[in-house]
Amino acid sequence: MKRFSFSLQLLLGLAAGVALGLVARSTEAAWLTTTLTQVGSTFVQLLKLAVPPLVFTAVVVSVANLRNVNGAARLAGKTLGWFMATSLAAVAAAIGLGLLIDPGRGVTIALEGAKAVDLEGAGTWTDFLTGIVPTNIVTAFAEVKVLQIVFLGVVLGAAAMAAGEKAEPFLAFSRSVLELVQKALWWVIRLAPIGTAGLIGKAVATYGWDLLAPLAKLSAGVYIGCLAVLLVIYPLLLSLAGRVSPLTFYRNAWPAIELAFVSRSSVGTMPLTQRVTVERLGVDRDYASFAVPFGATTKMDGCAAVYPALAAIFVAQVFGVQLGLGDYLLIAFVSVVGSAATAGLTGAIVMLTLTLSTLGLPLEGVGLLLAIDPILDMIRTATNVAGQMVVPVLVARSEGRLDEGVLNAPPQDLDAAPAPASPAGPRDGTAGAAPEPALV
Numbered sequence: 001m002k003r004f005s006f007s008l009q010l011l012l013g014l015a016a017g018v019a020l021g022l023v024a025r026s027t028e029a030a031w032l033t034t035t036l037t038q039v040g041s042t043f044v045q046l047l048k049l050a051v052p053p054l055v056f057t058a059v060v061v062s063v064a065n066l067r068n069v070n071g072a073a074r075l076a077g078k079t080l081g082w083f084m085a086t087s088l089a090a091v092a093a094a095i096g097l098g099l100l101i102d103p104g105r106g107v108t109i110a111l112e113g114a115k116a117v118d119l120e121g122a123g124t125w126t127d128f129l130t131g132i133v134p135t136n137i138v139t140a141f142a143e144v145k146v147l148q149i150v151f152l153g154v155v156l157g158a159a160a161m162a163a164g165e166k167a168e169p170f171l172a173f174s175r176s177v178l179e180l181v182q183k184a185l186w187w188v189i190r191l192a193p194i195g196t197a198g199l200i201g202k203a204v205a206t207y208g209w210d211l212l213a214p215l216a217k218l219s220a221g222v223y224i225g226c227l228a229v230l231l232v233i234y235p236l237l238l239s240l241a242g243r244v245s246p247l248t249f250y251r252n253a254w255p256a257i258e259l260a261f262v263s264r265s266s267v268g269t270m271p272l273t274q275r276v277t278v279e280r281l282g283v284d285r286d287y288a289s290f291a292v293p294f295g296a297t298t299k300m301d302g303c304a305a306v307y308p309a310l311a312a313i314f315v316a317q318v319f320g321v322q323l324g325l326g327d328y329l330l331i332a333f334v335s336v337v338g339s340a341a342t343a344g345l346t347g348a349i350v351m352l353t354l355t356l357s358t359l360g361l362p363l364e365g366v367g368l369l370l371a372i373d374p375i376l377d378m379i380r381t382a383t384n385v386a387g388q389m390v391v392p393v394l395v396a397r398s399e400g401r402l403d404e405g406v407l408n409a410p411p412q413d414l415d416a417a418p419a420p421a422s423p424a425g426p427r428d429g430t431a432g433a434a435p436e437p438a439l440v
Helices: 006-027 030-049 051-068 072-101 125-132 137-142 146-190 192-206 209-240 246-263 266-279 285-298 301-318 325-337 349-359 364-398 404-408
Strands: none
Touching (some): 006 192, 030 146, 030 192, 051 072, 051 146, 051 285, 072 209, 072 285, 072 301, 125 146, 137 146, 146 192, 146 266, 192 246, 209 301, 246 266, 246 404, 266 285, 266 364, 285 364, 301 325, 301 349, 325 349
């Protein structure tokens, strides 16, 4: 396999998964479907296993690293501003598409079979806001409540930054744990071609046209909406605001986008996203160590903008609820402000529940969409991760932190494991500084 690039290995895994899934479905080979399911679920479970320590230490280190970056407050503000602007553009495109295609018009589904999804901390804005602060630190980690872990990481990272030298032992420990988790996660990522075969194969073997037919228009709408963001909105921003060739960007960013598509986890993809952002896109390492982890847990144009907008329109039409201008403005508001609710995990059920409850739509609508959620989640996560790289490139360009030599060079080989990281030291913040280890 060393003869093939990592991207090609993922494509081969994708092709193998489709072929095996078709065989399993056409021959009704239950053992093959079970095997594909086990392979895919094991791969996802390995990714999820690293989520609590990865998110916590990455956020702590990234927030603390801001003290080494000149103009940290300005960089953080610009990053947040671009996060909100791109989310607004994505949700506007999705609402326009939803009004054009009417995804729920004429759809006949047995509504009595749909059940409301009861998600603690997701039903209302009050639940969401109060759910950010953990009542028990151990529970937050044990139950993988990513938003609460992010909150703890931000608070402790800011406290460490304020404490200065006294907090250095804690930061050194956090960097060490982060490096260990990323090293282990990189081994898992190297298994992605096998995991891809299992995940795609299981999807092909399980989801037939009978299941997809009633939701075909919505499914197509989500893919079209995400592709509009990927192929229209992002390229325009890269060309006009970043003065970066979209072809160059996607050529360099492709491995992370591809892994996001098959893994359906922004957080699981984060080590590769950060490596690509620094080693292939030329973003300054100190800034990327803040922007990428921050984006992986809060920047969700696919899950928090495109999908909830189209799904809300779909649910409203299925249940015969007429949406007005105020409702569409509410969808946009929820998408821009509430995107942190998705928290980088597979699926966007929390965000959809929040959107439906804000609009007063039946939460049973969530149950209607659960069956096809894995299929939709692939393109949503790919869109999320692409946006998590687009914004650092735009901000780095505006701040003179984009290395043109790295960006325009032939894509860096990602097959080799990243070099060990060392504690970050003070930097002058200029692009093209001396090379550092690959991951933090």
